Amino acid sequence: MAQQPRLIEDHIRKNKFDTLVICMLMVILLFSVIFAIGFILGAPPILTMMLALPIALFYIFITYSFSVQSVISAAGARPINSQNREEKLLGYKVEEMALAAGIPTPKVYVQDSKDINAFATGHKPEDAVICATTGALQQLNSEELEGVIGHEMSHIRNRDILVMTVTVGVVGAIALIAEIALRMLFWSGGRSGDRKGGGNIIIVVIAIIFIILAPIFSRLTYLAISRRREYLADADGAYLTRNPEGLAKALEKIKADFPDDPKGSKTVAPLYIANPFKRGLRDSIWSTHPPLDERIRRLRSM
Amino acid sequence: MDLMLIIGLVVLLIVVVILLWFFSYYNRVVRYENRIDNAWAQIDVQLKRRADLIPNLMETVKGYMNHERQTLEAVTKARSAVMTAKNPQDSIDADNMLTGALKTLFAVSESYPDLKANQNFLQLQDELTHTEEKIAYSRQHFNDSVLQFNNLIETFPGNIFANMMGKKERQMLQIPEASREVPKVSF
Numbered sequence: 095m096a097q098q099p100r101l102i103e104d105h106i107r108k109n110k111f112d113t114l115v116i117c118m119l120m121v122i123l124l125f126s127v128i129f130a131i132g133f134i135l136g137a138p139p140i141l142t143m144m145l146a147l148p149i150a151l152f153y154i155f156i157t158y159s160f161s162v163q164s165v166i167s168a169a170g171a172r173p174i175n176s177q178n179r180e181e182k183l184l185g186y187k188v189e190e191m192a193l194a195a196g197i198p199t200p201k202v203y204v205q206d207s208k209d210i211n212a213f214a215t216g217h218k219p220e221d222a223v224i225c226a227t228t229g230a231l232q233q234l235n236s237e238e239l240e241g242v243i244g245h246e247m248s249h250i251r252n253r254d255i256l257v258m259t260v261t262v263g264v265v266g267a268i269a270l271i272a273e274i275a276l277r278m279l280f281w282s283g284g285r286s287g288d289r290k291g292g293g294n295i296i297i298v299v300i301a302i303i304f305i306i307l308a309p310i311f312s313r314l315t316y317l318a319i320s321r322r323r324e325y326l327a328d329a330d331g332a333y334l335t336r337n338p339e340g341l342a343k344a345l346e347k348i349k350a351d352f353p354d355d356p357k358g359s360k361t362v363a364p365l366y367i368a369n370p371f372k373r374g375l376r377d378s379i380w381s382t383h384p385p386l387d388e389r390i391r392r393l394r395s396m
Numbered sequence: 397m398d399l400m401l402i403i404g405l406v407v408l409l410i411v412v413v414i415l416l417w418f419f420s421y422y423n424r425v426v427r428y429e430n431r432i433d434n435a436w437a438q439i440d441v442q443l444k445r446r447a448d449l450i451p452n453l454m455e456t457v458k459g460y461m462n463h464e465r466q467t468l469e470a471v472t473k474a475r476s477a478v479m480t481a482k483n484p485q486d487s488i489d490a491d492n493m494l495t496g497a498l499k500t501l502f503a504v505s506e507s508y509p510d511l512k513a514n515q516n517f518l519q520l521q522d523e524l525t526h527t528e529e530k531i532a533y534s535r536q537h538f539n540d541s542v543l544q545f546n547n548l549i550e551t552f553p554g555n556i557f558a559n560m561m562g563k564k565e566r567q568m569l570q571i572p573e574a575s576r577e578v579p580k581v582s583f
Contacts, residue, residue, distance in 0.1 A: 186526040190533045193438060194536055
């Protein structure tokens with residue numbers, strides 16, 4: 095391969111900075127949503143502000159602390175069983191790729207599902223987890239599986255997993271809070287209108303619109319970076335395996351295999367190597383992943 | 397008087413900037429160099445691990461492959477070469493010999509159905525292949541680390557600092573092309 099190794103240090107530093115910016119954006123967004131709800135419910139702004147920030151920070155902290163377990167349980171993943179030859183060989187592949195990347199060996203999980211997919215999660219390389227579906231173990235050959243694991247290993251080494259995992263939590267929380275708030279407003283809409291003067295109604299409307307838009311906005315922030323990171327992980331993964339064709343073939347198999355909705359895929363979807371949802375949604379601006387055809391084309395041109 | 401103060405401050409600022417720059421380079425060079433040493437340690441662990449697996453393998457195949465004295469001897473010889481190698485390049489060369497010998501052994505084993513059905517043998521074969529891959533990947537990581545280190549200390553302005561620190565370019569591990577060939581099996 096003629097590709098020059100990137101200065102991975104610089105790349106990781108930039109990624110850490112991005113991660114910080116995105117986490118701050120998420121705190122601000124979460125804070126604003128809580129503030130808007132407080133405002134609509136008629137609480138004094140100062141009080142809401144004093145409450146909203148700790149709540150937002152606390153939530154991010156909780157998401158950070160429990161993200162790995164919650165992703166694993168959402169996916170219904172279990173640790174590999176070394177008695178099973180396929181799962182043992184997956185463990186071997188992960189060890190090999192970790193050596194190539196020069197990072198500690200992540201914990202290895204499998205998810206029982208017919209689809210071909212895999213994801214990585216964790217905060218830092220030391221506590222990372224790689225999970226593959228049983229479908230991937232059965233349908234991919236050794237070279238293809240290596241390509242997929244190389245891709246996931248690059249996410250871990252490039253420090254993509256933290257921002258991916260935390261955003262998955264926060265995006266979910268904002269969506270949930272917004273939904274609860276809108277339901278509450280729907281039920282108590284009449285009363286709060288009576289309590290307030292007519293002048294506030296415009297601000298209340300703005301706050302409601304904001305609550306409706308917040309989940310969309312939080313998703314878009316995340317999507318903006320997620321697709322670029324997928325291309326990078328493809329390229330870095332190919333550099334680790336020295337074999338772009340392996341991942342390209344695996345992606346072709348994923349494309350041919352019409353994905354069913356695996357367990358917990360809504361929560362875990364952005365973490366997977368390929369979007370687990372139906373084909374129609376795949377290539378829209380809502381995709382967390384770039385189109386498979388484009389990824390395969392780029393891998394083949396390396 | 398004021399002018400002197402300003403010049404003094406500017407000079408001080410420049411010195412501080414150069415010092416900070418030097419510190420960051422110094423730390424980088426040390427970090428990269430440690431990574432190379434660590435990468436070598438990883439290879440070494442895998443080489444030992446593979447050498448440790450060989451006696452078990454010999455024990456398992458002995459009963460089945462009595463007629464393959466030459467093949468078995470080649471493996472034993474390569475193993476002791478790995479155990480006695482003095483420097484990194486020797487270890488790698490000896491390990492390539494072992495890889496070749498094992499490839500022949502596994503190719504020959506295809507014609508012994510009893511051996512191929514032996515669970516112990518299958519497990520050893522998986523594990524030896526895995527260790528071989530691990531050696532290949534840690535060797536790759538070693539060479540990647542050396543390349544990064546060499547790039548750092550040979551390009552401007554890193555080369556100035558590297559000279560001051562007395563750091564020299566590191567050698568990559570050479571992998572002979574012959575080891576990639578498919579072994580010729582003769583019965």
